[in-house]
Amino acid sequence: MRKITDIFKSQPITFSCEIFPPKTEQGYENLKTTISEWARLKPDFISCTYGAGGGNREKTLDIVQLIQNRHQIAGLAHLTCVLNTKQQIREIVEDIKRRGVRNILALRGDPPLDNPNWQPGENNFRFSKDLCADIRLQYGDFFSIGAAGFPEGHILCKDRDRDAGYLKNKIENGAEFVITQFFFDNADYFAYVERLRRIGVTARVIPGLLPITNYENMIKFCKMNGTTITPQVKQIFEPIQNDPSATLKAGIAFAIQQSRALLKGGAPGLHFYCLNKIHPTQEIWEAVL
Numbered sequence: 001m002r003k004i005t006d007i008f009k010s011q012p013i014t015f016s017c018e019i020f021p022p023k024t025e026q027g028y029e030n031l032k033t034t035i036s037e038w039a040r041l042k043p044d045f046i047s048c049t050y051g052a053g054g055g056n057r058e059k060t061l062d063i064v065q066l067i068q069n070r071h072q073i074a075g076l077a078h079l080t081c082v083l084n085t086k087q088q089i090r091e092i093v094e095d096i097k098r099r100g101v102r103n104i105l106a107l108r109g110d111p112p113l114d115n116p117n118w119q120p121g122e123n124n125f126r127f128s129k130d131l132c133a134d135i136r137l138q139y140g141d142f143f144s145i146g147a148a149g150f151p152e153g154h155i156l157c158k159d160r161d162r163d164a165g166y167l168k169n170k171i172e173n174g175a176e177f178v179i180t181q182f183f184f185d186n187a188d189y190f191a192y193v194e195r196l197r198r199i200g201v202t203a204r205v206i207p208g209l210l211p212i213t214n215y216e217n218m219i220k221f222c223k224m225n226g227t228t229i230t231p232q233v234k235q236i237f238e239p240i241q242n243d244p245s246a247t248l249k250a251g252i253a254f255a256i257q258q259s260r261a262l263l264k265g266g267a268p269g270l271h272f273y274c275l276n277k278i279h280p281t282q283e284i285w286e287a288v289l
């Protein structure tokens with residue numbers, strides 16, 4: 001299966017989405033249908049989270065394999081290092097390789113809610129950059145490695161220059177592309193890319209987009225990751241928050257506008273947090289193609 005960096009060689013702009021492993025067997029069956037629907041849109045790659053939405057690591061890798069084997073679409077396996085020892089992580093990376101997956105999003109992850117005070121020790125990777133370095137050391141250029149980027153700074157590092165420096169460390173240690181946290185003000189994304197370019201980071205920075213379909217859920221997501229709810233978003237969505245169809249309609253319109261402006265401004269693609277659904281991302285996608 002192709003590496004994402006090889007896809008970049010022929011695709012100046014990529015379209016991709018993120019899914020997560022469902023918690024139930026029925027959810028898993030439904031996701032298989034959604035993946036088939038996604039496959040018809042021919043995304044350049046599909047990523048699958050680990051940890052964030054529940055499910056176990058096996059499921060993440062099963063899903064990535066299914067994306068690749070059944071649909072011939074490049075899969076991107078998220079890999080987090082919290083809670084696992086270096087040795088365990090190396091075994092997982094070996095499993096990823098054995099399954100024919102060539103793309104890893106190398107993340108630190110967050111301590112789980114039931115163990116919020118977990119701290120890395122000698123036998124753990126402390127930061128994503130350490131995971132990037134280890135994968136490169138063990139596997140050379142077998143994998144395409146991606147890293148998470150934060151246009152507004154990570155929630156625990158609001159100093160944007162320092163945060164950009166941490167991203168640079170990940171690239172220096174082997175990451176080759178970046179997928180960002182979602183944001184609602186494109187100026188944050190463009191300023192982030194400029195900040196990175198100024199310090200010598202040339203890797204592709206693919207913007208992550210969350211189409212707003214439910215105002216309350218969107219607020220929850222923003223609280224978790226520190227994304228700013230801009231005055232424009234408040235103004236559009238607050239008055240219609242109890243009207244699901246108006247919210248959906250406005251969410252599609254907002255995402256189309258945001259996507260078009262990103263591409264017009266030079267973004268090298270769009271990565272959609274589609275929440276395991278084909279709608280409304282399909283509509284947004286087809287409008288900006």
Ligand SMILES: Cc1cc2nc3c(=O)[nH]c(=O)nc-3n(C[C@H](O)[C@H](O)[C@H](O)COP(=O)(O)OP(=O)(O)OC[C@H]3O[C@@H](n4cnc5c(N)ncnc54)[C@H](O)[C@@H]3O)c2cc1C
Pocket residue numbers: 048049050051052078079080105106107108109110126127128129147148149154155156157163166169179180181182208
């Ligand atoms: C595209 C994307 C996909 C994601 N997928 C998942 C997923 O599948 N599963 C999941 O659990 N989470 C996921 N996350 C969330 C992510 O795991 C958390 O945001 C996590 O807190 C940071 O991960 P990181 O890889 O950026 O870590 P790191 O780059 O290691 O950063 C972690 C923290 O340490 C700080 N830091 C970094 N380097 C240093 C240093 N040298 N010295 C001091 N401080 C430093 C950073 O500012 C940050 O606060 C995703 C995030 C994004 C943007």
